[in-house]
Amino acid sequence: MNRQETLKALVAEAENLEKKGTNLTEKEISRAEEISRQIQQLKTAMSSAKKTAATLRAATHNEGETSTMLEGKFTIGEKFVKSDEVRGFREDHPHGFESKNGVVNFAVKDVASGQRVLKADPLNTGIPGASRPEYVEGIDDLTYRKPRTILDLIYQGTTNSPWLQYRQLRAVTNNASITGEAKTTTGTDAKGGLKPLSTLTTATADAKAFTYADGLEITNQELSDDGALVGIIDGELEANLLDVIEKTLINGSGSADEPAGILHTTGVLNQAFDTDIATTLRKAKTLLSTTSGTTPQAVVMNPEDNEALDLLQDKNGRYLGAGPFASGDPTVWSIPRLESSYLEKGTAIIGDFSVIQLLVYEALNIAVFNQHKDYAQRNLSYIRAEMRALQMIRKPAQLCVAKLAQG
Incomplete structure (x- = not known):
């Protein structure tokens, strides 16, 4: 038996003797004293062994390891x-x-x-x-x-709070312009020296x-x-x-039981279907550029939609894309393509995913x-x-x- 097993057996024997109370014989009293001494010795030896093992582990770690x-x-x-x-x-x-x-x-x-x-x-x-x-x-x-998953695109950090209220930026109206020198105090536009004012549409979110x-x-x-x-x-x-x-980042319902994912967040843009997959994604890219000045970081698609895009062919059966022997990450309109099985078929998300924080x-x-x-x-x-x-x-x-x- 090892020390732990021996200690366990001695403790069990001591408990049995303890049940007899004042009815212990002289021999049992002597045995109880011996058990007490052995238990103390074992505990001391085990404590010493543990400290020695810890010291050895520390000594065998490479420099800089804890x-x-x-x-x-x-x-x-x-x-x-x-x-x-x-x-x-x-x-x-x-x-x-x-x-x-x-x-x-x-x-x-x-x-x-x-x-x-x-x-x-x-x-x-x-x-x-x-x-x-x-x-x-x-x-x-x-x-x-x-x-190359959606989790590789978002920002990940830490927080000290279990609950936060924060401001969501939902729209920007850029009114920047060249302004002239104010010649009077009655100017009403940039030419008259009135400085422009861009506007932000924000909302509070939890x-x-x-x-x-x-x-x-x-x-x-x-x-x-x-x-x-x-x-x-x-x-x-x-x-x-x-x-x-x-799955939650994409589909979270925003209920009391889970946070709101991309598909259930107010302010996310929407692009309707137009002609085919390639045309629709190009329209979405333009929508992001004109609405929020965003250069898309990636497009995330259901695996079946991604396959359909790969298999697009011209009338002569030639692949419109790089074909089955392409190397490197696939793209559409120069935007990297990623897959997620948590997006339903027929839906894609395109944009700058770094605006999401976990x-x-x-x-x-x-x-x-x-x-x-x-x-x-x-x-x-x-x-x-x-x-x-x-x-x-x-x-x-x-x-x-x-x-x-x-x-």
Whole structure:
């Protein structure tokens, strides 16, 4: 038996002796004193071993790494399994959770800036290693996404507030002009020396932090295996959270349960279908330029609409675009094309997506629990990824929803 198992057995024996109260025999009294001495020795040895292990881990880190979490180009899952919390838990619980109240909790920095320092009190679970790190420093590129999605286009940062009121810029009337010198005090236009005045149409909007979360049941064997945990966190949980964020940015209803996405935000421009997909998108590009002076950053389309655009041919069967052997990112009217399955077929969004802000209020957190009525019996645990963030669409008029089909 290892130290943890020995300690557990001694505690159980001590509890049995304690139940006898004043009816202990001389031999049992002597044994109780020996158990007390052994428990104290084990606790001292385990504490010393943990400190030594922490010192060794710190010594083996590369220069610039903290003992709380390794820096560098690691994924969320890799950072989780390399954390002191998980390592310490495994040292104390080599066979997985041994109580009904176990938890490993690991908090990391903001998705985008890497600047916010999160501090949290240790979790009162009574299990060694069950605490959040007090700080994490020097972490770059917290999330690793598939390239070229709508999430790569928006602004991502942090916020200290769970709720904000902000001003949306919905329209701009540019009245700039060359002005003459004022010759009198009665001039009524630019030639008479009256300086022009541009106008802004704004509105107050609310931004509230919503919780994005997902979880999976895992076995104790998966919990004890680094590769399995990394695959679950990076391959499933993180990907699922990014998907629901993308879906909400596009389709959020603006109800009490979710923020307003692009399709439900007042002030976003609309372009009706005109002739075909290519013509409609060109009209939308012009609408953005004339209405808000926007140069489109990208156009996001449903995969089927994107396919239809790729397959456009002339009367001789030649592709109008670059064809199947093109290299580089596809474009339409020199605007990069991206896909999102969360846009319904026949709808595209074109514009400057940097006017959308996703601000993280509580950074992505990975936690493992086994507080379930029969998880301990089944050697199962629940692993959860969770974050809180609010989204704002600062300048709706720099985005346009284009209908790519009749009706």
